[in-house]
Amino acid sequence: MRVADYVCLDLETTGLNPKTDKIIEIGAVRVESGKVTGTFESLVNPGRPLEERIAALTGLKDEELKSAPGIAEILSEIMEFVKDAVLLGHSVLFDYSFLKKAAVNQRMTFERQGIDTLRIARRYLPELESRSLDSLCGHYKIPHRAHRALEDAMATCALYDKLWEDFHGAEDAEKIFAPVSLHYQVKRESPITPAQKERLYKLLVRHKLITDYDLSCLTKNEASRYTDLILAKYGR
DSSP states (O other), X not given: OOOOSEEEEEEEESSSOTTTOOEEEEEEEEEETTEEEEEEEEEXXXXXXXXXXXXXXXXXOHHHHHTSOOHHHHHHHHHHHHTTOOEEETTHHHHHHHHHHHXXXXXXXXXXXXXXXXXXXXXXXXXXXXXXXXXXXXXXTOOOOTTOHHHXXXXXXXXXXXXXXXXXXXXXXXXHTSOEEOOOOOOOOOBOOHHHHHHHHHHHHHTTOOOOSOGGGOBHXXXXXXXXXXXXXXXX
């Protein structure tokens, strides 16, 4: 049976590791009874400069992100948009893991079921050279502006419709199209302490360093790693 009510989620991030990378854009589409009934879109300040490859991939610039809200500022808003809906995504566990980490850091719970269009495409379209979202949109002639969150989310909704149209009659379709529980284990990270922030400021001043990092956005672990890097390179 087709899931007709869901929220399609897509994130742009500073990298691929939810333990060390940050969200830079959130896009979400609410679908009810098979129809789009709402969208959510926001840039997110990661508190760090973008790597050149990420800036080139997304077209986003540090100047845009510096004026955007931090994830803690908009988390309640995106959670209210998602509510308890099934999540749809292309490699949905990737987006879920980043959002769950952000939720846990704000003492929120975020347990969901999800449907993965990449899993469906791998099952039914093994002959394709690539099953990336961009390639699948090309295969199905779905208009798509890649690597911007809301556009990717809208494209994933359209892809889900196409996959269902083509393969819902397959013998194992009931299983492949069914939502499954999403699992990502994450521990809460505490924010940087006042003592850590003061020590970092002193090191930066002492060594005449200018940082692109927003120190207030660092976690305790990130602050410790950043301090260790400065000490290793410049000494005390």
